[in-house]
Amino acid sequence: MKKIFGCVLFASSLFLFPIKTHAIGKLQQDLPYAVSEQTQICILCHRNVTPGIVEDWKTSRHSKVTPEIALKKPLLERRVSSETIPEDIGSVVVGCYECHSQNSSLHKDNFEHFGFHINVVVSPNDCKTCHAKEAAQFSGSKKAYALDNLRENQIYSQFVDAVPSIKEVRDSTIHYSNASEKSKLETCYACHGAEITVDGMRKIKTNFGNIEVPNLKNWPNQGVGRINPDGSRGACTSCHPRHSFSIEIARKPYTCSQCHLEQDIPAYEVYNESKHGNIFLSKQDTWNWNNVPWRVGMDFQAPTCATCHNSLLVNPEGKEIVSRTHDFGSRLWVRIFGLIYSHPQPKSGKTYEIKNKDGLPLPATYMNEVAAEYLIDEEEQLVRKNEMKKVCNSCHNNDWVSGHFEKFDSTLSETDTMVLNATTLMKNMWDKGFADASNPFDELIEMLWVKQWFIYANSIRFASAMIGPDRATFKNGWWQLTENFHKIHEFAKKCEYEH
C-alpha cells in the first residue's frame, strides 16, 4: 500500500483517491486472474495518460492468464517455452510491471518512476523469462543481426549511407554528403533496427507535472535487429506489436509485409497475387487465428507467411507436422534477395563475418564465385528443403511439389546468369575507369546495375518461390530485367564510344 500512497501523494490529489479504488476494483473484476499490485498502480495513471495501450493490453492473452496456468497446458498447446518461471511473476497475469521491470540491473534505460524502477524498452532478453526457446532461436538468426549486418559490413554500410544522403551538384559533379542519423532511422534502420543508447535524463511535461525520463537516442525504433539498452538484440514488438502481443497479428501477412515488400523484397506482393493469397484474402474471416497448435485444413485452408516459415503445425488429428521456430531462416535452404546472386543460406546469422575470395563480406564475388565455407552445405540444404516440403505436402502431393521446386531451381539459375551478364558489363566499366568501384552505389550506371539484382532478379525469384507470375513477367520481372539490361548496355557502349 505504501507505493499506492506514493503515487497518490505525488499526484497531490485527494480527488484521485476514490477514482483509484474504483478503477483498480473494476480492472480486477474484468480479469480472471490476479493483477499484481504494481501493475494496478501503473494502470491507475496510464489509463489516463496512454489509455490506448491499457485497453490494448486488456485484449491480450497476457492480461488473462498467469504463467503458472500457462505452464500446465499440454506441450503442443503451450505458448510459454521456459520450463520454469520465477514464482513472483508466475501467479499474476503478465502486466505492465511484470515486463517493464525484468532484469533491471542490465537496463541502462531503467529509471525511477513514481517509486518504481522501470525499463522503458522491453527486450527479447526480458521476454525470455517465459519464452526461452523463442528468444534462443531468434538470438542466433540473421534477424537478430539485422543491424550489424548492415553497419559492420563495409559494402552495405556504403549502401545505407548513399541512399538517404543529400546530393548536390558542385563543379558539374554530384557530391554525396553523409546521411544523417535521422534519415537512416527512417530508411534502412527502421526495419533493420537501431542501437538505442541512453544519454542521461531529460525532463518532460505530463498531466501529472514534470517528470524525468531517460534520454534515449535513436528512439523510437522497432526494427527487428534493434540493439537494446540491456545489450540484447531484437524487438519482439516488430511482429507482436504494441500491448496485445497477438499471435493472430503475427500470423497474418500484414505483419511480415512491413519489411518484406517491394521493391527489394516483394514477398508480400507475390503472396497477395498467389493462389494462397487469393484464398487467404477471401476466407480469412472464417479461420481460427489463435489456436495453438495450428491445425492444417481445420484452422485455415491456405498458408500465410508464418505457416510456411515459422509456425508449429499439426494435422487434424493433432500430430505434429513441423515444429515452431523463431529462426526464420531455418526452413530455408537458399537466400534469394538482398545480395547479388542467390546462394545457400549462411551458416551464421552474423553475415558480416563472411569473407569471399576478393576479401569482401559477401557470399559470392562480383563474378559469382561462392564463399562456400560460410554457407550451409548440400546436406543441410536438403534437410531444410525437406522441412519445407512437409508444409507443402499438407495440401499438395509429391509430384506437384517436386514440379514446383524444379521450376524454382531453374529460375534461380537463370536470374543468376542474367545478373552475371549485367555485372560483366559493370565490371568492364569499373576496370576501364568509366565508373569508380570504390563505392558501387553512387553513380547512375551503378544504380542501374544495383536494380538488376536488388530489385528485378529478386522479384522474379520471389514470384517463382510463391507463384505470383505477374511479378515474374511485367512488374519488376523479366520485362524490367531486360529493359534495364538494354539501358546498361547503351550506357556501356556510350562510354566506349566517348573514351
Place this chain on the structure above:
Amino acid sequence: MKKIFGCVLFASSLFLFPIKTHAIGKLQQDLPYAVSEQTQICILCHRNVTPGIVEDWKTSRHSKVTPEIALKKPLLERRVSSETIPEDIGSVVVGCYECHSQNSSLHKDNFEHFGFHINVVVSPNDCKTCHAKEAAQFSGSKKAYALDNLRENQIYSQFVDAVPSIKEVRDSTIHYSNASEKSKLETCYACHGAEITVDGMRKIKTNFGNIEVPNLKNWPNQGVGRINPDGSRGACTSCHPRHSFSIEIARKPYTCSQCHLEQDIPAYEVYNESKHGNIFLSKQDTWNWNNVPWRVGMDFQAPTCATCHNSLLVNPEGKEIVSRTHDFGSRLWVRIFGLIYSHPQPKSGKTYEIKNKDGLPLPATYMNEVAAEYLIDEEEQLVRKNEMKKVCNSCHNNDWVSGHFEKFDSTLSETDTMVLNATTLMKNMWDKGFADASNPFDELIEMLWVKQWFIYANSIRFASAMIGPDRATFKNGWWQLTENFHKIHEFAKKCEYEH
C-alpha cells in the same frame, strides 16, 4: 393520396396498385419510425428502377431514425449538429424526398418528376439542414476549394491541361493539344471535383416510358470540391458514399485512399505499410466502427486516417480527447504534398489567392522563398501540432511522440534541400534557354523535375509522417530521388555540352 394516385395513373397500370400497397406496407413494417408519404412513393418506383440504392438506404441510419430522435441524444453521441431541424422533416426518417427536395429554389437541377419537385444532386448545403457544423467546417477548407485551387491557379491549370492532352509530333516537335473536358473529368477533376451545370432538359427512356430530366454537364462527378447546381461546393458522397451514408465507410482508410494514394499522395500506401496499418488490417473485424463518440482503445486499437485527422475521440471514460472536424487540415500544421516545397498550412482554403514574391500563386518561389503572409504562423502551427499530439498520446508517451516528430522535421528539411538542388539545375536550364519556363510541365526535363517534388519528395515525407520506411527508401523514396537527380544532372550536362 393525390400524389400516390398521380404516380399510379402515370404508370397507367392497374396491376401496379396492389403491389404498391403491399410494398409500402412492407417497407414501413421493416422500419422503426415513420417514412414520409413522398419517400414511400419514390421507393414505390425506384425499388424497381434502381433497387440497389433503395436497399442501400435501408442499411443506413438515415432510414432508421428521425432527426427529432437524433437530436435527443447526449451531445457527444449526437450525429446531427444543427441545433434545430425544421419540423416537417424532423418527425420522419431521412428518406429520398427529405434530401432530394431541400432548398429547391436554389437548385438549377430541380425538375418536376412524377408530380414532385426533385433535385438531382444533393449538396453540402442540403446536408447542412441537419449537419450544420460539418458543412460550415468543410465550406472554408482546402477540400471545398479543390476545383478552384486548380482552375483558378494559372500554374496548376497548366498542369491539369498538360497531363491528359493529346500529344503529336509535327515538324520534329511535340505539340500539345488542349485537354478535352472529358479527359479532365477522368483525371484531375475526378478527385478535385467538376462544376455541374444544367443545360436545359433532355428526354430519357425508362421502364415507365420516356421522361424528361435536367441535362447535366460534367455529370457524373463526385469530386470533393465539386461545384453543385445550387452554387455550393463539395460532395459529401465522396466519403459517405451512395445511400448508406455510412460512418463506418468514412472511418476506413479505403475511403481516403481513393484520392490520397501513390504516385503523388501515397498516404494510403504508407499507412498500409505502417504498424498502424498492420494492426488495422489484422484486427479491423473486431472493432466498433459505428460508435459515436469513438472510444480510443475500446472501439479500436490502432488509428485510421479519420482517427487522426477528423474524428471525435474520447477516452474509455468518455472524456473528449479531440473534437470532430470536417476541415481536414485543422489538425495539420504543415503541408507536405502537391507543391514544390513543404510549407506551413495556408490560412485560407482558397490557395489560388496566394501570391509569392515572384507573383505566382504558390506558397513559395521556385527557390523556396516562403509567402509567409498567406500561411499560418508559428503559434498556430504549434496549436495544431499539439492537437495532433493529443491523438498520438492516447497510445504513445511524450518521449516517443517528440522523437517521432524530430525525425519528421529533419526529413522535411532534407527533402526540401534535395528539391532545391534539383530546382537550381532546372532554373539554370530555364535561364539559359535550354528549356522554356512559360509552361513548366510540357518538356521531358521538366517532367523529371516535377517528379522530384511531386512524387519522390512527397513519398519520403509521407513515409516519415506515418512511418512507412520502405517508401522512404526504395519505393519512390530516396533511391528514386537520387536516381532522378542523376538523370536531371546528365540532361543539364548534355545541354551545356551541346550549346
Place this chain on the structure above:
Amino acid sequence: MKKIFGCVLFASSLFLFPIKTHAIGKLQQDLPYAVSEQTQICILCHRNVTPGIVEDWKTSRHSKVTPEIALKKPLLERRVSSETIPEDIGSVVVGCYECHSQNSSLHKDNFEHFGFHINVVVSPNDCKTCHAKEAAQFSGSKKAYALDNLRENQIYSQFVDAVPSIKEVRDSTIHYSNASEKSKLETCYACHGAEITVDGMRKIKTNFGNIEVPNLKNWPNQGVGRINPDGSRGACTSCHPRHSFSIEIARKPYTCSQCHLEQDIPAYEVYNESKHGNIFLSKQDTWNWNNVPWRVGMDFQAPTCATCHNSLLVNPEGKEIVSRTHDFGSRLWVRIFGLIYSHPQPKSGKTYEIKNKDGLPLPATYMNEVAAEYLIDEEEQLVRKNEMKKVCNSCHNNDWVSGHFEKFDSTLSETDTMVLNATTLMKNMWDKGFADASNPFDELIEMLWVKQWFIYANSIRFASAMIGPDRATFKNGWWQLTENFHKIHEFAKKCEYEH
C-alpha cells in the same frame, strides 16, 4: 468391400484397420448425405497424406449435397446446370472419386492407384457432368483459348519468347536465347495455361511406400487456358480454387486479380481505387457471398468483378436482371487491353485465326486499320452494352450511366490516337532501318513503344471503365504515356541525327 481390403492389404498394416473404420464412420457422421465407398477409401489415406485438401473439401458444398438433391432446387437457385446427371453419382455427395474418375478413357493421365483408376487432372470436360452450361459457355471463349492465342499467334509467340529469355552481350550486341519452358511456365503460361502431357510413369516415395504415378510435363499449372490430358481446354480451379470450389472465392475480386492486375491489366487495382472497391473493402464482411441467385442491394451493396461480368443477378423481388455466363466477354462490346488499339470484341475465342490487312493475326494493323470481319458488328456491340447497362442500372439511373459511357468512349478514342502517334514514330524507325521490325519486342526502342500500348494506354482505359482516376493520371496513366512519348521522340530524333 474388396477394394477396401485392397487398400488395407497394400498398407500392410493391421493397425490401420480400426483407424479406418473409425475414420470412415466419423466422416459420414459429419456429412448429411452418403459418401461413396470409393471416396471414403480415398480419404482414408489422404487424410494423412494431404490433410489440407480433405479438410478443404469438407468445407465445400460438394461434400454436403448430392447432385440429385441439387437438381430439385428451383431453376434460379440451381447451381448445377446439366438437365440430367448419371445415376451412379447422383445419389452420393461429390467426393474425390466422383471427380477424379470421370471420363477416364479420355484421360492420358489416368493410372491405377491402390486398386482404382484415377485421373490426376480434373478438367472442364469432367465438371461438365453436372455443370454443362458453364462448360459450354467457357469452351468457346477467349479464356478457353488463352494458351493457343499466344502460341498459335506468330506475333504473340515472339512476345512470350522474348520476355523471359536469357540476354547476353556478344560482340557489342545483345543476343536473346530462346526462353526455357520452365520460364514460360512461370510467366505467360502461368495465367494463360500450359499443355499438360503425359510422358510415361515415374516412381515417387510416399508414406505408404513407393508408388507409380503418371509423369506429367508442364505440371503444376492452373492457367485458365490449360490444355488438359483429356484434350479439353481450361482449368476451373483457376477461379474455383482447390477443393472448396467456393462460389464466395470466385465472386471476390482477389480471384480475378491473380491475372487481371497491373502492369498490363490493372483491372484489380482500378477496382480497388474505385468507389465500388471502397464500398466492397469496407463492407464485404456483412454481405452474403453464397446466395444463388445473387440479390442486388440485399446480398451486396456494391459490385465485384463477378457481379458485372458473369453472375446471375436478381432484384430484391427475385426477378432476373442478367443471367449467369461463363463466357466472360459476353457482356463486353469492346476489348481494351493486350492489343495495340482498343477494338470491338472478336467474334470467336480463337483470336489467333484473325488476319488483318497486313496479314498479321491482330485485330488491327499497326496503323489501326480494323479487321472488321473478325470482330462483332455494331448491332452485337449494342446488345452487349445494353446487357452491361442492366447491371449499372441496378444502382445508377440512365443519366448517370450514359454520362459515364460517353466519357469512356472519348477515352478509347483519345488513347488510340496517342498510341497511333507513337506507332507512327516507331513505324518510321522500322521503315528507315533504325530498328528491325522482324521481332517487335527485342530492342530498347521497341520496348518503349510496347509500354505505350501494353501498359499505359491500357491503364487509362481501365481507369475510365471502372472510375479509378489516379491510374488515369499519374500511375501508368497520362503522365507516363506522355513521358514515354517524349522518350520515344528523343530516341527517334537521335536516330535521325546519327544516321
